[in-house]
Amino acid sequence: xxxxxxxxxxxxxxxxxxxxxxxxxxxxxxxxxxxxxxxxxxxxxxxxxxxxxxxxxxxxxxxxxxxxxxxxxxxxxxxxxxxxxxxxxxxxxxxxxxxxxxxxxxxxxxxxxxxxxxxxxxxxxxxxxxxxxxxxxxxxxxxxxxxxxxxxxxxxxxxxxxxxxxxxxxxxxxxxxxxxxxxxxxxxxxxxxxxxxxxxxxxxxxxxxxxxxxxxxxxxxxxxxxxxxxxxxxxxxxxxxxxxxxxxxxxxxxxxxxxxxxxxxxxxxxxxxxxxxxxxxxxxxxxxxxxxxxxxxxxxxxxxxxxxxxxxxxxxxxxxxxxxxxxxxxxxxxxxxxxxx
Amino acid sequence: xxxxxxxxxxxxxxxxxxxxxxxxxxxxxxxxxxxxxxxxxxxxxxxxxxxxxxxxxxxxxxxxxxxxxxxxxxxxxxxxxxxxxxxxxxxxxxxxxxxxxxxxxxxxxxxxxxxxxxxxxxxxxxxxxxxxxxxxxxxxxxxxxxxxxxxxxxxxxxxxxxxxxxxxxxxxxxxxxxxxxxxxxxxxxxxxxxxxxxxxxxxxxxxxxxxxxxxxxxxxxxxxxxxxxxxxxxxxxxxxxxxxxxxxxxxxxxxxxxxxxxxxxxxxxxxxxxxxxxxxxxxxxxxxxxxxxxxxxxxxxxxxxxxxxxxx
Numbered sequence: 250x251x252x253x254x255x256x257x258x259x260x261x262x263x264x265x266x267x268x269x270x271x272x273x274x275x276x277x278x279x280x281x282x283x284x285x286x287x288x289x290x291x292x293x294x295x296x297x298x299x300x301x302x303x304x305x306x307x308x309x310x311x312x313x314x315x316x317x318x319x320x321x322x323x324x325x326x327x328x329x330x331x332x333x334x335x336x337x338x339x340x341x342x343x344x345x346x347x348x349x350x351x352x353x354x355x356x357x358x359x360x361x362x363x364x365x366x367x368x369x370x371x372x373x374x375x376x377x378x379x380x381x382x383x384x385x386x387x388x389x390x391x392x393x394x395x396x397x398x399x400x401x402x403x404x405x406x407x408x409x410x411x412x413x414x415x416x417x418x419x420x421x422x423x424x425x426x427x428x429x430x431x432x433x434x435x436x437x438x439x440x441x442x443x444x445x446x447x448x449x450x451x452x453x454x455x456x457x458x459x460x461x462x463x464x465x466x467x468x469x470x471x472x473x474x475x476x477x478x479x480x481x482x483x484x485x486x487x488x489x490x491x492x493x494x495x496x497x498x499x500x501x502x503x504x505x506x507x508x509x510x511x512x513x514x515x516x517x518x519x520x521x522x523x524x525x526x527x528x529x530x531x532x533x534x535x536x537x538x539x540x541x542x543x544x545x546x547x548x549x550x551x552x553x554x555x556x557x558x559x560x561x562x563x564x565x566x567x568x569x570x571x572x573x574x575x576x577x578x579x580x581x582x583x584x585x586x587x588x589x590x
Numbered sequence: 591x592x593x594x595x596x597x598x599x600x601x602x603x604x605x606x607x608x609x610x611x612x613x614x615x616x617x618x619x620x621x622x623x624x625x626x627x628x629x630x631x632x633x634x635x636x637x638x639x640x641x642x643x644x645x646x647x648x649x650x651x652x653x654x655x656x657x658x659x660x661x662x663x664x665x666x667x668x669x670x671x672x673x674x675x676x677x678x679x680x681x682x683x684x685x686x687x688x689x690x691x692x693x694x695x696x697x698x699x700x701x702x703x704x705x706x707x708x709x710x711x712x713x714x715x716x717x718x719x720x721x722x723x724x725x726x727x728x729x730x731x732x733x734x735x736x737x738x739x740x741x742x743x744x745x746x747x748x749x750x751x752x753x754x755x756x757x758x759x760x761x762x763x764x765x766x767x768x769x770x771x772x773x774x775x776x777x778x779x780x781x782x783x784x785x786x787x788x789x790x791x792x793x794x795x796x797x798x799x800x801x802x803x804x805x806x807x808x809x810x811x812x813x814x815x816x817x818x819x820x821x822x823x824x825x826x827x828x829x830x831x832x833x834x835x836x837x838x839x840x841x842x843x844x845x846x847x848x849x850x851x852x853x854x855x856x857x858x859x860x861x862x863x864x865x866x867x868x869x870x871x872x873x874x875x876x877x878x879x880x881x882x883x884x885x886x887x888x889x890x891x892x893x894x895x896x897x898x899x900x901x902x
Binding site for chain 1: 604605606608609612613616617641665727730732733734735736739740743747819836837842844855858859862870874878881882894
């Protein structure tokens with residue numbers, strides 16, 4: 250047991266050494282860690298907790314930018330036609346004074362609305378920067394959880410299919426063939442009808458439809474490993490099937506799964522954007538990069554570019570850092586492939 | 591060869607059956623009630639019962655499934671529940687629009703990505719290579735949605751180079767007027783992943799011994815790249831194009847929604863929103879068949895590209 254632990258340490262230790270030498274990889278790791286901190290901070294409510302509060306006038310421009318084109322237009326002049334007095338025929342006229350009295354008794358607090366915000370405001374006067382922070386949390390959470398779900402599903406099914414083969418393998422191959430024969434978007438729409446909306450819904454939709462690629466790779470790896478000497482030796486000393494699958498083979502193929510996991514995170518984050526645009530994404534009281542971009546389409550035509558720019562900027566930085574980190578991770582775990590793509 | 595073909599065709603039957611059952615279960619048990627959607631908000635319970643009766647929704651589940659299976663194998667697709675347009679007509683009228691947009695996209699994507707990939711793979715690690723990799727990483731980090739929103743706004747709305755959206759009855763007007771902007775944007779999005787993928791395929795080949803031998807015997811670089819490396823790298827390339835081909839027929843539904851192109855992708859979205867079961871069933875089965883046919887053709891293409899491949 251101590252021997253396997255030391256050997257594993259050796260493999261992962263060597264990979265960690267290679268990763269540390271990769272400057273691009275390390276830099277992207279720092280950025281990803283920054284986003285991870287941001288996700289935790291937003292989830293704990295330390296940051297952007299009040300993103301839904303009205304903080305500025307509608308479409309307040311960002312610092313350093315002129316007001317949006319629509320805001321610069323002079324207000325419509327009052328109607329030229331003189332207003333007729335309706336007091337004679339209006340049945341409610343005698344009660345207006347009484348209502349005005351009662352209205353005075355109630356107080357409505359008018360919040361002080363800012364004219365400018367760091368990244369501007371949206372239609373409802375919400376701070377775009379706070380929305381983007383909150384949206385980062387939702388989008389990254391959705392992407393990571395969906396990728397974990399897909400990886401777990403793909404790994405378990407792939408392990409069973411590759412390890413046992415036989416009729417179990419045939420059944421799983423059949424399920425795989427059925428899932429890949431249905432066009433992706435139809436499958437996603439079908440699952441969207443089943444699991445409902447909201448961020449949990451998106452995680453389930455993407456996880457339940459996106460496991461096929463990982464399944465295929467894990468299955469191939471298990472088929473390769475199942476006949477190797479160390480697995481047969483484990484069998485000879487009486488290790489049960491699940492132990493050979495998950496304690497002996499799995500650690501030897503886990504680098505494949507780890508790389509696939511991070512590739513899928515990026516893919517699912519991009520899918521969340523499209524699902525949210527179609528109205529199948531996060532709920533109305535949530536915000537994600539996708540729901541921000543969905544609002545941005547009509548805003549851009551009116552000249553309010555800041556929500557689009559902020560959401561795109563946040564997403565681009567995260568996705569780029571995460572992809573570069575994935576590349577470095579793959580290079581470190583599988584040096585044969587170094588610099589291939 | 592004939593035995594191989596027959597075996598492959600027989601293997602598709604269980605998959606097809608699985609597709610039919612999965613789609614049936616997903617939409618029938620979890621989708622919206624088509625009768626309520628068709629009846630509208632003001633329908634009385636009697637009217638809804640009448641619609642259910644008319645559509646056969648009251649019959650036992652297994653009988654409904656059997657009706658659909660029979661429709662598939664007799665090619666009697668029936669007609670849309672929502673518009674009463676026959677499914678065959680629906681395909682015939684929507685498919686041309688989808689192909690008009692998707693054909694050029696697939697063609698341009700592949701024709702542009704292959705030479706770029708070949709060049710950057712040949713001068714791997716050079717400034718060009720690193721610049722291309724950096725640009726593709728950047729391009730890949732931006733959502734497809736942003737490309738379409740900004741592209742439509744900039745090139746159509748601001749600059750007026752293209753119509754914002756629209757479609758015409760004539761294929762040539764479409765190709766010349768309405769298709770260029772969606773095609774341009776989709777190619778801009780698709781080129782980066784394609785180039786990176788093809789580059790990795792080329793790199794798999796470019797360090798092989800036969801390339802060194804070809805250089806040693808004094809072949810020109812052009813002959814080496816196009817005569818030796820490219821044909822060997824074509825197998826994964828063909829696989830990848832094969833994976834994309836079924837998408838050609840359903841179209842990029844986002845592009846069709848954004849640019850109001852009356853294609854199949856948009857029709858599928860509408861059908862799902864209306865629980866229009868005959869259309870969903872037909873599109874799914876039809877695409878599953880195309881996917882399986884393309885897979886078979888891809889395997890046959892391997893044999894043609896590389897005589898060493900044995901079809902088992």
